[in-house]
Amino acid sequence: MGTITLRNMCCRSRSLEFFVTLTVALLAYCPTSARGGDVTSVSVDAASRVTKLYGAGGIRGLESYQTGILVSSSGHIITVLSTAIDSEAIDCVLDDGRRYTASLIGVDLRRELAVLKIDGDDLPHFKLSTDSPRQAVGTRVLALSNLFGVAVGDERVSVQHGVIAAQVPLRARRGSHEAAYRGDVYILDCTTNNPGSPGGCLVTWQGLFIGMLGKELRSSQNATWLSYAIPANELAIGLEMILRGQTDQALPDQKQSPDFDLQSLGLILVPDLLNLTPPFVEAVTQDTLAAVSGLQIDDLVVAIGDRTVTSQRGLREELSRLIPGDPIQLSVVRNGSIVLIDLGSIPSIAEPIRKK
C-alpha cells in the first residue's frame, strides 16, 4: 500500500488538497489507536445495545446461537433470519446478565431479517432510520457479536476492529454464495463471518450504528467465507415493513426451484467424453426454449450472460446457479462469428418449461 499511496500522492500539485487526501487515506488504514479510550467507551456503549441469542440448532454446522440488536426501548430486536431463531423459545441475554424469552414478530425474506420482541422498558437501543447515510469505503468500524458463544451471562459480546473494504451489491448466486439479499453490503476486512456472529452490530469508531453482520456465507466454489454487513437503512426498511405486518413474499423460494439442465432447455450437446469437452450443439429438441430461440446444430456455446464457458461442465455449472426469473442469454459461435441468442427468462416452477 505504501508505494502506491506515495506514487498517487506525487501526482497532486496542490499541496493542501494533497495533505488532506493523504491523511484521510492513511487514517483509513490505521488498524487501531494507541490508547483504547475511545474504542473502549464506544465498545462498552454499543455492547449494551446488543444481545446474545440462543435458540434451536447445534447440529451439522448449524449454530444454535447468534446475535441480536436492540432497536427499541420496549424490546424490539433485529437479527439474521436463520435456523437458530426457528424455535419456540429464543433466549435473549443482555450485557448486564438480564435474561428474557423473545418471541418472533415477523421476517423479511428478501433481507433475511427477523424481528424479535422481548418485554422490557427503557432498554438501551440503536435508532434505525431509512435515510441513514451510507459510510465510505475506508471507514474504521467495530464489529460486536456473540462470536463462538464465548461471552455468557453478563459478559460483553466480543469486539473486533476493521475497515469497510468495499460497498457492493451482494453477488449471491446459486451454488456460490447462497443468499436471498441482493442489495448493497459493506465488505469488511476483519473476519466477522464466525459462528454466532450473524446479527452482530457494526458501528463506526464514533459509535454510529451503520449495519448488521450478515449470515455465515461461504462460496461453494473456492471455500472462502464472506465477511459482510447489511447497511442500516436497509435494516430500517425491513423493520418498518415487518412492524406494519407486511411480509415480503415476492421472493421466490429457492429451495423449490427446479434445477435447470440442458435437457429441460431442449439442448443436446455432443457426447461429453473429455475433461473439457467443448459445448457443441448436437441436436435441438422441437418446441423447446432452445428450438424456439433459434439455437442450431453445430453451434458452439462460449458464454452464458457475461460468464464465459469453456466446457460442457462449465456450462452445466453456470446453468445450475440460475433461478426462476433470471435471464438466459447464450453467446454461440456460428460460422466463425458470434451470435447472441436470447432464451428469455427462466420460468417459475408453476409454468411449463416448454414454450407455447
Add this chain to the structure above:
Amino acid sequence: MQQPPSSHSTRKTVCRNPVMLPIMLIVFFAVQQPVGLSADNDTFAQVLAAQQERIRTIATAAKTSVSIFAGSSGGGSGVLISPDGYALTNFHVVQPAGIAMRCGLNDGKIYDAVLVGLDPTGDLAVIKLLGKDIFPYASIADSDTVSVGDTCYTIGNPFLLATDLQPSVSAGIVSGVHRYQFPAGTLLEYADCLQVDAAINPGNSGGGLFNAGGDLIGINGRASFEKRGRINVGAGYAISANQVRNFLGILKGGHLADHATLAATVATSADGRVVVSDILESSDTWRKGLRIDDEIIEIAGKNVRSVNSFKNILGTLPAGWRIPVVYRREGRPTEIFVELAGVHTPAMLNELMAGRRGKPSAQNKPGNKPKPNPLAPDLKDLPDTIRKFYERRFGYANFFFNRIELERVQQTLEQKKISSEDRESTWRYQGHLEAGGSFTIELNDQSAKISLPTGISRWEQTVADAGLAAEAGFDASPPGSGGMLAALTMWRRLLLKGPKNLGGRITYWGQQPLYSTTTNQLADVLELTTGSCRAKFFVDTFGNVIQVTFFLGSSSTSCDLYFKGLGERGPYWQPTHLTVTNDGGRFATFIFDAGT
C-alpha cells in the same frame, strides 16, 4: 484509496518540487490516533508522535520475543521476563519439545534453553535461556486494568516463520476480558483470559501479548477455530498476566504446578444466585463450614456473579494457596479461609506431563518400544550444555531450579542474620495479651516455655521426636494453639541457622499471598517437612520471616503465626505483635513489651 496517476504532466510538476518527497515520507509514516480529519499542524504532530511511540513499543517488545524451535516436534514462541533469561511459554509448546530447547532472539543469535517449571492445567511453562548475562525482558503488567478496545500486539513465531529469528508482529484490539475457555479434560483450561483480534496462529503459542506501552499483559495460547482450518479468524485467547504472576514463583521453583479447587461445585439458582450444588465432605472447605445451598459471594476478594466468574477466579489460583471465601446463608454473610486443594494428585500430574503416548495396545505390541517421555529424559540423552541444569525428581519439572530458588531466599534471609554473639542464648519475651493478662515466652534450640494467665506450657524437641508429646501433656502446647511453641522454636531455628540446617527436608514452595494483609503482595514460601511436622515459612522481600504455618502432624489442624513490627532487639528478633490462630480461629494476640 486514491486513483492511480492519470497525467504525465502532473507527475513532472511534482518532480520539479524537491521539497515534497521528504515531507511525504514523514507523513506516510505518521499514521496514528483517531485524530479527526483536519489537516492542521497539530494533527500531523500527533500522528507523527503516536506512530513513533508505536514503532518504539514494537521495537522494544520484539527484543523480548523468543522463537522456539524443536525440530520435528514443532516449536512455538516465548517471551523473556527477567534479565537472567527466564522466559514464559505454553505447556503445549514445551511438552513435545522436551527439557532442552533451542531458542532464537531477534539479535540474530540462537540460545540453549532448559525447562524450569510446568503448569499443564494452565498451559504455562517457564524456561531459562542460557549463554548471556543480561537478556532484554518484558515487564509484567496488571492484566485486570486491561479494557475491551485497548490496543494490543501479539509477537511471536506463527507458522514457525521466524527462521531468520525476526518475530512476526500483529496489531489488534482487546475483544473481551475475563473470558473462560473450557479445558480439554482437566488440562489447558483458560480461565479469566484475554480475547484479542490481533492474529494468534499456530506457532504464536507461548508468545507475548503486549499493551500499547509494550508491557506484557498475557501469554498467547489458543484461538477459536472451527470450520476454517487452523488459522486465525479474529478470536484468539491469552493467559492473563495476573494468572502468570500467581504461578510464577511456583514455576521458577521447578515445580509441576497444580491448579486449585474448592472441592465444591456450584450452580445458578432460579433467582440467579451462585449456590453450592455439591461439596466434598473430606475437604477443608467443608471443615470450615461451607454447605450445599450456601450462596457464594466472594472468592479471593473477587465478586462471584456467575458460574463462569466462579470458574474464572478459581482457575487462576494455584493449589495450596489459602484464600478467603465469603458465603451467605439465611441472609447472613460469613467469611472463611480455605486451604485450596489440588485438581490432580501428584501422580496424575506426572502422567499428564508425559502426555498421551499412544494407545496402550499399540505400546504392548512386541518390538514396540514405549516412546520416551521428552519431559523426563535420561541424563545421558541431554546435551552437555543442558545436563548440569537438570535434576529429575518426582513432582517437579526440574528440581535443579528449586535449589536455585532456595539459595536465593537463603541469601535474602542472610541480610537479616543476627550479628550478636549472644544470639544462641535463650530468647526471652514478655508483654501482655490483647485479651488481658501478661505473658512470658522463652525460646531455646530444642525447647520452649510459655507462661499465660491460664498456666505454664512447655515443648521439647526430644519428647516430640520420640512421639511422646501427647503422653507428656504438651501435644499442641499451649493448649488450643495448635502447636505455637513448636512453631516458634522452628521459626527461631530458621532465623539462626538458615533453611538448610533445620533438620528435615526443605524446599522452595513458590509464592503465596500473605494471609494477614488484604494486599496482593506475594511472599516467598519455604516448606519444611520433618519426621513429624510440616511448616511453611513466609519470607518478605526484606528477608523477614513474617508468617509461619505449622502442622504438628499430617492430620493436625494448622497453627499460624503472624508477626508484626519485627525488629532486632538485643541478641534476637522480636515483633511488636504476634497473632496466633488455630485452624483459622484466633488463639491470642501477644503485645510485646519494648526492650525486653
